[in-house]
Amino acid sequence: MSLIVQKFGGTSVGSVEKIQHVATRVIQEVNKGNQVVVVVSAMGKTTDELIRLAAGITDKPNKRDMDMLLTTGEQMTISLLSMALQTKGYSSVSMTGWQAGIQTEAVHSKARITRIETARMKEELNRGKIVVVAGFQGMDSNHEITTLGRGGSDTTAVALAAALKASRCDIYTDVDGVYTSDPRYIKGSRKLEGISYDEMLELANLGAGVLHPRAVEFAKNNSIPLTVRSSMEETEGTLIEEVSNLEENLVVRGVAFEGEIVRVTIYGLQNEFTGLAAIFSTLADNHINVDIIIQSRTDINSTNLSFSIKEAELEDALAVLSQHKEELGFTRVEHETGLAKVSIVGSGMVSNPGVAAQMFQALSQNSIAIKMVSTSEIKVSTVVNMEDMLKAAQIIHDSFSLEALQPKPQLAK
Amino acid sequence: MSLIVQKFGGTSVGSVEKIQHVATRVIQEVNKGNQVVVVVSAMGKTTDELIRLAAGITDKPNKRDMDMLLTTGEQMTISLLSMALQTKGYSSVSMTGWQAGIQTEAVHSKARITRIETARMKEELNRGKIVVVAGFQGMDSNHEITTLGRGGSDTTAVALAAALKASRCDIYTDVDGVYTSDPRYIKGSRKLEGISYDEMLELANLGAGVLHPRAVEFAKNNSIPLTVRSSMEETEGTLIEEVSNLEENLVVRGVAFEGEIVRVTIYGLQNEFTGLAAIFSTLADNHINVDIIIQSRTDINSTNLSFSIKEAELEDALAVLSQHKEELGFTRVEHETGLAKVSIVGSGMVSNPGVAAQMFQALSQNSIAIKMVSTSEIKVSTVVNMEDMLKAAQIIHDSFSLEALQPKPQLAK
Known part of the structure; x- marks a missing residue:
């Protein structure tokens, strides 16, 4: 029995129908006999809508309140995905960042993860549950809700994979892998079957947008094999590992x-x-x-x-x-x-x-x-x-x- | 210096403009030299929208996930109100139910408050901050997010008033007081200046809908004078106390x-x-x-x-x-x-x-x-x-x- 961490981004959970579909992708892994931890982002444009709400109040929202506001997005998704899994007959438990034991620096809007207290997650996995964790968020030592910054759900997924010693971390997204460039803008862009952590790190840092750089760094430092694959199509994706x-x-x-x-x-x-x-x-x-x-x-x-x-x-x-x-x-x-x-x-x-x-x-x-x-x-x-x-x-x-x-x-x- | 607890319901915080207005009502009390704790509900129809989302997933959402979902509503409001207060030059801190130390039974969807750990709130009040607390929610002893049931924000407000030994608890709502009956349906309904806890309790239990019965009970047991008043108009409202x-x-x-x-x-x-x-x-x-x-x-x-x-x-x-x-x-x-x-x-x-x-x-x-x-x-x-x-x-x-x-x-x- 392997432990797999899956991460589904905002587009992949953008509607109730898409969340139902994500549930089937999670169940596929469970049916192979794997334990699964799922990390999800806020639904589609939720984060942007929350930012728009704040903009209606003030030009300069303070970062603590902004974290308080934005973290509701992922909390909505975990509850809905957990409901979807249970409706399909699978046992699951939804967890906010702090419930999943994700501890961060005392910085708002772009905190780094300092430690993950895995006891509760392990307990639930051992009870046969699918663990559904809110990405992008954690808690500092003063019990303040923090966020890891945009794209931080990738970091959550890889950090959980490292802390739980998962055998793989699958990043499901709206593209089916890592390309030689952005196929929406650059003619001839081609999907790569594999790429090294360092190359991916540079691509991520350079704004390729598929994976958050901190996530890749975390994966590299902990030798977690990452795959980037489509949440909609059943294709192979791109494998990111030490040497491609x-x-x-x-x-x-x-x-x-x-x-x-x-x-x-x-x-x-x-x-x-x-x-x-x-x-x-x-x-x-x-x-x-x-x-x-x-x-x-x-x-x-x-x-x-x-x-x-x-x-x-x-x-x-x-x-x-x-x-x-x-x-x-x-x-x-x-x-x-x-x-x-x-x-x-x-x-x-x-x-x-x-x-x-x-x-x-x-x-x-x-x-x-x-x-x-x-x-x-x-x-x-x-x-x-x-x-x-x-x-x-x-x-x-x-x-x-x-x-x-x-x-x-x-x-x- | 008195400590006042104010509660604003969903209609009172139904839009960004209304949240700005609530901020001015809070500031009025602060400018009188009072310490203020504000309890807010989810914005307008947010709770109904969240319920609709869940209904898109399943007919029978489990209660734990439902609490996880619904508590995001109040969390949004506290962050926005706190931003509004700070934009107007006042120092504030937003707190979820669990951050405010609201401990409940291990029951989902209608938990009772068992204890309120007030240390953090008192600390922030003593620093001169306006404390903005999410109504309707708490945490049980297993760190699970719970809710107090619909109308539970009233209970949160009164329970905080009792725990903090507040001198008054003001329930701001979309009506300007307690009436002899519902003026929308019953001709000749008249606003009451005062009413006893027991009478209010019966009216609340009987579906008068202005105040949650548990809130009235809590106020009665702790002798907290309650007022029900309009968040929009500057009128006197109805005073609820031991003997009217x-x-x-x-x-x-x-x-x-x-x-x-x-x-x-x-x-x-x-x-x-x-x-x-x-x-x-x-x-x-x-x-x-x-x-x-x-x-x-x-x-x-x-x-x-x-x-x-x-x-x-x-x-x-x-x-x-x-x-x-x-x-x-x-x-x-x-x-x-x-x-x-x-x-x-x-x-x-x-x-x-x-x-x-x-x-x-x-x-x-x-x-x-x-x-x-x-x-x-x-x-x-x-x-x-x-x-x-x-x-x-x-x-x-x-x-x-x-x-x-x-x-x-x-x-x-």
Whole structure:
């Protein structure tokens, strides 16, 4: 008997009919003799509706009350799915995040899971029950309801799989796997049979949107095999594990893109040695995720610094910087909105230095201006104007011929 | 500095605009220098919408999951009201039932409050915060989310007032006080300035619908003065306290009525001495509320027994009876639906034996058949056909001239 964790996202539970369908997918696993823990998100547009309600009250809802409001979404889904399972003759128990023992940091709107107290879940599983857990939420040590941030249900699922030592974590979603790029926008996008944690991590971080990056990290650190598969179609999906044996010679695995990026530039930073660390630890303390960082010295005494963040975090970031302006020691801050990030990802890239060059060349041949660049062992990211985003992604996807399975991409020398 | 508990029902918080208005009513009390705990229900039709969602999944949702589902309604309201208060510059903290320390029996859908752990609330009040608590809900000793049943937010408010030793509990609602009868249906219905706990208790139990009976009981047992007042208009409302000094000579205070009553008749009960007790304790164990009870012996060895319950509890009651048929020792059960209860309430009734007679006479003169009768020191109830309900109530209201304040009603000899 294996223990499987399944996760169904908002689209998969978007209506009463879809919840009934999810129940049948859960029951399929149970009928194979497995113990099943199911993690669900809020139904379809529920979260957006709740946000709209709050917006009717105030422009700046406080985060504690926002968590209180948003967590009702998943609580609705767990109760309905549990009813559906019982109606089909299966024994189940619905649990909020705190009931499932999910303990988090004392941070609202994007808390991290610190510990999972599994006793209650194990007890229910041993009684033969299907355990239905609300994703995205937990409780801090002061009994405050917290959320893990958008996409946090993936993290809940993987964290539960790790804590319960599950043999697999299946992420059911409205797409049937991980693609070389987003098939809605990029022609020739192709489903991957397998991908490594690190590649998936880069794709997730880069806004591929299929899986939350923290979920992938959690899975990697705990060696939980993940699958991404369709909740509607009975297809195989994409397996994410330590080393993907499939298509191993492929240098570029996929092209990811993400809009609503802002470049923030800090001028006249006095002390470049301690200043850099101070700025980024101040931002991190305030839970602002900085992505690409570029530093340039303009004269002997001061340094300019640019970094990219998501547009949603701009207001917070500017507030934090202005609040700490004196101690951080800079003269002024500027920002440029309307940007996007386009990236290539692939673990074969390390040994192929020409990959980045080919990407830049493809973009420049098509007159797309590159505003920032960042590279790692398995990815190259460029920041471009928002209006160039999809065009850039298509050009790169075409340039590396990702629509076809192939042992080696054609590298531009 | 006094501590005031305020309760706003579903209609009062039915929209974002109404929640903003509730915030101003709360702030009025705070600005008088009072500490305020606010209890709120789910917004307007939210509870009905949640019930509809569940009905899309199953005809018979289990009660645990139903509680899980319904409690999201109040959780939404507390977060929105707390946001509204903060936007207006006041410090507040929203709390679910379990966060507010409301402990209940381990029963779903109509649990009773067993204890309130007030430490957290007191701490927040002492920090100068307005405490916003989700009505209708609590937690049992197994950390299960429970509900107090419909109308339970009134009970939450009064129980918090008792536990916190509040000086007053104000129930804000969509009516501006307690009336001699329901002004929507009965001509000449008049607002009462004051009423005793016992009278209110009978009116509440009889379906007057303004206040939940358990709330009134709780207030009586803890001597908490209650007011019922309008959330929209700045009027005085009705004060409910130990002995109402107002209109004290009035024999009949009000006429209450309630539809959807069922008469259940049990035939051939073998042992009338222990049988009665066994039947009603079995029903009570299953949380079925029996109202009027009539017993009649048909022959030497067996007894027939009739009682009235609410139509919503019929299915449960019949299941419980059939399940225990052998041990309870009866031959068969029948029931009659389509009935209603019409009652008069007034603490002056004890010393005026002619009151019941006048009521029966008024009904019989208008050819309304009385199916069951029950009397207490301060009330007389009759069960009539559903289609006669409003007519009967109007006849009785007229007969006792309740539209006018008067020292003595005209009694029929």
